[in-house]
Amino acid sequence: MEYKDITFQRFVTKEEEGMYLTVPFFLDVDASRMEISYEYDKSISILDFGLNDADGEFIGWSGSNRSSIKISERACSEGFFPVPLKQGEWQVLLGAYKVPQGGVTVTYRVRAAIKELKLLKGDIHMHSRGSDGNMTTGELAFLAEKEGLDYIFITDHNNYAHNYELRSTEHVTLIPGVEWTNYRGHAGMLGIKRPFQDFMANSQEKAKEILAKARDAGALVVLNHPFCLDCGWRWGMDSMEYDLVEVWNGGLSIERNQKCLEWWDLQLKAGRRIPVTGGSDFHIIREGSMPGLPCTCVYAMSNSAADILDALKRGRSFLSISPQGPVMEMESSRYLPGDEIEAESSVVFQFSNLKKDDTIHLIWDDGEEEIICEENTMKVVRCIPDKKYYRAEVRRQLWAGTQRVPVLISNPFYTRGE
Numbered sequence: 304m305e306y307k308d309i310t311f312q313r314f315v316t317k318e319e320e321g322m323y324l325t326v327p328f329f330l331d332v333d334a335s336r337m338e339i340s341y342e343y344d345k346s347i348s349i350l351d352f353g354l355n356d357a358d359g360e361f362i363g364w365s366g367s368n369r370s371s372i373k374i375s376e377r378a379c380s381e382g383f384f385p386v387p388l389k390q391g392e393w394q395v396l397l398g399a400y401k402v403p404q405g406g407v408t409v410t411y412r413v414r415a416a417i418k419e420l421k422l423l424k425g426d427i428h429m430h431s432r433g434s435d436g437n438m439t440t441g442e443l444a445f446l447a448e449k450e451g452l453d454y455i456f457i458t459d460h461n462n463y464a465h466n467y468e469l470r471s472t473e474h475v476t477l478i479p480g481v482e483w484t485n486y487r488g489h490a491g492m493l494g495i496k497r498p499f500q501d502f503m504a505n506s507q508e509k510a511k512e513i514l515a516k517a518r519d520a521g522a523l524v525v526l527n528h529p530f531c532l533d534c535g536w537r538w539g540m541d542s543m544e545y546d547l548v549e550v551w552n553g554g555l556s557i558e559r560n561q562k563c564l565e566w567w568d569l570q571l572k573a574g575r576r577i578p579v580t581g582g583s584d585f586h587i588i589r590e591g592s593m594p595g596l597p598c599t600c601v602y603a604m605s606n607s608a609a610d611i612l613d614a615l616k617r618g619r620s621f622l623s624i625s626p627q628g629p630v631m632e633m634e635s636s637r638y639l640p641g642d643e644i645e646a647e648s649s650v651v652f653q654f655s656n657l658k659k660d661d662t663i664h665l666i667w668d669d670g671e672e673e674i675i676c677e678e679n680t681m682k683v684v685r686c687i688p689d690k691k692y693y694r695a696e697v698r699r700q701l702w703a704g705t706q707r708v709p710v711l712i713s714n715p716f717y718t719r720g721e
Contacts, residue, residue, distance in 0.1 A: 307332045309413040313397060320402040326395040334388040334415035335605035340371035343409040350409055351398025357391030376607035377471045387609065418604040423611065424626045425454035426594050428491060428527060428582025434459035436586045440468055447594045448475045451626035454611050456480035458491050466496040478608045482527060488536035490514060491525040494612045498522040511543040518544060523616055525580055528552040530562040551581030551622050553596045557708050571692045571715060572668045578618030578641060578714050595626045602639050617641045618714035629697045629711040630655045640714040646689035655680045662707060664696040692717050
């Protein structure tokens with residue numbers, strides 16, 4: 304992790320005692336989190352501390368009882384709002400409560416963690432007691448951390464009350480979500496607290512309007528389990544706009560998920576660029592049902608909600624059977640899934656958490672290459688062909704005598720000009 308350190312001082316005169324002052328500093332890096340500490344001679348003076356962000360908005364006040372605070376978009380010290388760490392002029396708010404006759408110097412130190420690409424594992428489809436789950440949002444966060452997840456969306460049915468009580472933990476980012484639930488299909492609405500005013504739709508026109516308004520408000524819309532026999536998407540896959548498709552749902556049979564995967568591959572062949580996701584559809588703990596079964600692994604610039612949502616929308620992700628399942632890392636971050644790249648560009652795949660006799664499949668619009676795994680880690684270097692798309696799967700025989708099924712599915716690379 305790289306850091307940007309900023310140190311500055313303010314001399315407070317006796318004449319300024321009883322006044323509120325601003326002390327500016329400039330943040331000139333894209334930061335994921337920031338710690339601000341300050342020190343002065345507390346034996347002879349009392350100075351209070353507060354903070355305005357780069358937009359000039361007040362984000363908190365701590366008085367004089369602390370010596371440091373932490374700020375990020377996902378979590379912060381008590382008494383302060385979580386905010387994006389925008390570049391620009393921030394302001395320390397200095398309360399000159401008690402100042403000695405000769406004045407006092409206060410030294411401020413800012414340490415900003417510079418954003419860097421990281422691989423995060425999460426679940427975009429979970430339910431709490433706000434609908435038909437049996438856990439609180441806090442209990443879900445605790446369970447997600449135990450399962451090795453970095454982020455979760457809680458997507459209760461036609462309900463967003465839970466979004467107002469979400470609190471990210473030290474290790475898990477909690478992001479607002481809703482599963483818009485209609486008798487003709489379900490759609491996740493991700494990233495905003497209140498994606499609709501009225502969920503009821505009895506016509507295709509109304510359903511289209513609800514999804515459009517959610518997207519206009521900033522939500523990512525994902526069609527959930529569209530080929531489920533009981534609650535699949537019956538509005539038509541091309542009838543309205545959406546951002547993502549859930550091709551792997553933890554509550555569905557392998558056959559239903561495979562049908563969605565086959566549909567998606569046909570869309571890619573036709574030139575459509577639709578990012579895919581996977582989610583556990585977790586409600587209660589039972590055999591075969593836990594958070595992160597499957598999980599969506601994203602390449603994001605930080606663990607903030609904004610960066611995770613950006614990665615999902617751009618398709619910078621792959622799906623894995625579990626947080627301990629196969630992983631596809633890119634040796635160089637120059638190219639990532641979802642990117643548009645020049646044909647014949649060299650890409651280095653690093654697969655790990657494999658099992659002997661797993662097969663890696665590199666798939667493009669009119670062909671496929673199969674590689675048999677001999678080790679639990681494999682490096683594969685390929686030049687991306689001049690095709691519409693190029694993606695990877697890892698397939699495994701989960702039970703003796705059965706066919707291999709995907710345990711990893713990547714979003715594609717796309718070649719320019721297609």
